[in-house]
Amino acid sequence: MTETDDPRFLNPQPRIHPSAHLKGVKLGKYAEVGERVILRDVTMGDFSYIERHSEGIYADIGRFCSIAPNVRINALEHPMERVTTHKISYRPNEFFKFQGIDADFRARRQGKRVSIGHDVWIGHGAVIMPAITIGHGAVIGANAVVTKDVAPYMIVAGNPARPIRPRFCQEIAISLIKLAWWDWPHTVLFDAIADIQSLGIEDFLAKWER
Known part of the structure; x- marks a missing residue:
């Protein structure tokens, strides 16, 4: 049975708003592109979405990324x-x-491509400057201007963006990167959703680390 035929899953085709403008773009399964988004020479992985009025050029975006409205990725120099x-x-x-x-x-x-890892959240109005790398699990605050690389699982904010605090301790961040849940088959992700919703991070890792 293919994923398309599996009754547990919706249609995996990317969802693109008719007002969006895309050129040279590659989208993963379940990816979403919002109203009046402009993308040029961008790849975006499974389940990632980019909200209305955002723009991106020369960028590689991982899976499960959440990109808010009015974000600019690889701002023009x-x-x-x-x-x-x-x-x-x-x-x-x-x-x-x-x-x-x-x-x-x-x-x-x-x-000067921008590289955005998996499970990255970019807040409303943030600007990502050219040649920036954002690590897995990072969070970019609203209206931040990112001029330097962001470490995995680090929260940054401000203009220019500065580290605020890590999302998790280093040990947990390393474990999450090793777990690489974003690469799991979609059927496994389906089975893990209840635990994602209900378990604390330590308990989730204890159950799902393999």
């Missing part, structure tokens, strides 16, 4: 070393005929 920061220097085709984009500048942008 401008060439401050040039005579002008204006896009006329790298997208002159928007103003003049027979002029292409600046391929070198695009390659520079593409080389």
